[in-house]
Amino acid sequence: MGLLRSEPMKHGTLVVPVDRAREFIDLIGRNTKMQFEDMNARDMHRPYKKYIQRIDEMERIIRFLEEELTKVPGASPVRHNVDAFLDHSDEYKLDDVESKLHKMHKEFIQFKENNGKLLERRNAALEERYVVQTAMASMAHVASSRSVRSPEDWEAPSTAQVEDQEKLLKAHEHFVKSEAASLLEPVDRNRDSLIEEWRLFCIKEKSIYATLNLFEGNMNLRASCWYPEEDEDRIRAMCIQNSSSQHGHSSAMLVPDKIPPRKSPPTYIRVNEFTAIFQVLVDTYGLPRYQEANPALFTIVTFPFLFGVMYGDIGHGLMLLSVGLYAVWKSDELKFSFPVMHEGRYILLMMGIFAVYAGFLYNDFFSIGLSLFESRWTQPAISPEKKPGSVVAMQPTFDHENRGGPGPYPFGLDPAWHGAQNELVFLNSMKMKLAVVLGVTQMLVGLFLRFSNAMYEKNKVDFACECVPMMIFMISFFGFMDYMILYKWVTPMANPPSIINSMIAMAMWSEDSNPMFGHILPQILMAVCMLAVPWMLIPKPIILNRRHQADIQPFQRSCLLALKLPGGHMSLDEESLLSEEEEEEEFDLMECVIHQVIETIEYVLGTVSHTASYLRLWALSLAHQQLSLVFFGMTMLGGMSAPFPLNIFTTYFAFGSWFGITVGVLLGMDVMECFLHTLRLHWVEFQSKFYKADGYAFVPFCHRDILHKKTDE
CATH class of the missing domain: 1.20.58 (Methane Monooxygenase Hydroxylase; Chain G, domain 1)
Structure with a gap:
């Protein structure tokens, strides 16, 4: 179905045996996409709430450990390898992880208490040594008597206590670092730190039991569900494959509804990295109703094109295009350091491409016309009778009457129009x-x-x-x-x-x-x-x-x-x-x-x-061209018009001013302005002709989606 219409959905009932319920829900979260309805909404019966309470406590311990690890210099967990974790998540069991977390939590609590006591003893020993050193001068005359211990004798035991406490503190610090290293060290190549995989495991398990709380029944659990029509055979095959004879009657099955439900199905649109941002632009206005024509398919082209019509300039478009190319090239690094740019990298790229294209149509390069081809207008010879400053009418060299003669300028605007007295009117x-x-x-x-x-x-x-x-x-x-x-x-x-x-x-x-x-x-x-x-x-x-x-x-x-x-x-x-x-x-x-x-x-x-609203395409294009012309004239032309050799220095500083203004105004404010006006044209002028936008999203139970969402947050 693609982007034009949402995926066909089916409604049915999933039945799973209670003794293997967690196993089947885990398989569903790994391999399929199913959205379950709450069968216990009326009585609020939640049979698996004890498991969720246990996991809540485990997550609290993980947050405590992560806070303690921040106190260790240079401690930084390895994150963001969700797919690698999912490939090895069977290595973890709830009881084992829970016991390890409780044990480590107890150890860290003892570490903190012992560390506090050691610090108190060390500080007391330092204070005692300081007191002894202070009293040495006043006790010097007493030290000459054999019946009184010398100040040196008093200082020696206190010094030994300080050294002992320092050794204990260092040993304690080394022990804490070793424990921290075990938590921070990646479990394996291309995998996250142990504590991060524990955190992901808790999220996954919590989502499993939260989903099981939606089911009703005793011996067999059942829940109504939505699922993509094309996934039905795969879901059935998965249920059959994992319902072996060794488990007796412990099998799961999917029962489709014979009569379509009255409730409209949810909207599920498959997207990829390129189309996702355009679907976000549409969904921000409203989600398509089930199998309604989806504007995102057309927005992929029309949005950057209309932006380019407003912003059209070869030079500024190339600068914007370079930002988009950089964002695509460094997408993996920007995903977590600059997520907004990572999400919008492809729309920046497309906007830059169409801005350059429209710039060639307007023949506008930083407000300067380019003579890419020979002009089709020529200036007639000026007679001596002409007064200086009088209007000179250019003569066309092409067949402007369409009688089979030479054609006009091959592509875009003829450079002869740039600087003409009637340029703005034309x-x-x-x-x-x-x-x-x-x-x-x-x-x-x-x-x-x-x-x-x-x-x-x-x-x-x-x-x-x-x-x-x-x-x-x-x-x-x-x-x-x-x-x-x-x-x-x-x-x-x-x-x-x-x-x-x-x-x-x-x-x-x-x-x-x-x-x-x-x-x-x-x-x-x-x-x-x-x-x-x-x-x-x-x-x-x-x-x-x-x-x-x-x-x-x-x-x-x-x-x-x-x-x-x-x-x-x-x-x-x-x-x-x-x-x-x-x-x-x-x-x-x-x-x-x-x-x-x-x-x-x-x-x-x-x-x-x-x-009339589409006239903003003309207004924004005119504003961009005039701003570019003014900025270039007030900076670069002013610097270059200075006498030689002063113009070398003035041009250098003028370029800096021009570049700063261009980046701040034309690559900052003007890009945002053109973007918002283009968004308005799509949301109001285009989508109002056909788009109801009253659908509700298909939110399937999927481990990968849940973990990526939590990780991004």
């Missing part, structure tokens, strides 16, 4: 129209995805009463506007019409003074647009109300007839269906009408405001 017109064309194109893609949702769900009402009139409205007005823009670009005209005036005349039902395609076609298209509005508004509530009445009445009559007959009764299935139908009776026609009115108004007005 660029504004070009970028504004380009923004509108790109915006309407992306919104049309959103409508096509709305069609795909209706077709995939086999929802004929949405297809006929929403998708079709929405597409007609969009194409008849805004599609026609884009067609006029493109037609005007490629068709030479002696008196080119104003597209803005043409659209105003079309919307106001007035006569265009200079029409591009006559007067009848715009009026027909405007009439079609107006007819599409009631088409969106009226039929759907009527059809839904009639369908509801037609579906519910026959079933109610059959149920009432069964109850009226002598000894009449309903089966459990009939009762459940009746309760479902009673819930469906909550359909409110007035509420449906109000909802449809809001949907119609939002779409009709939204197409206008959203099209």
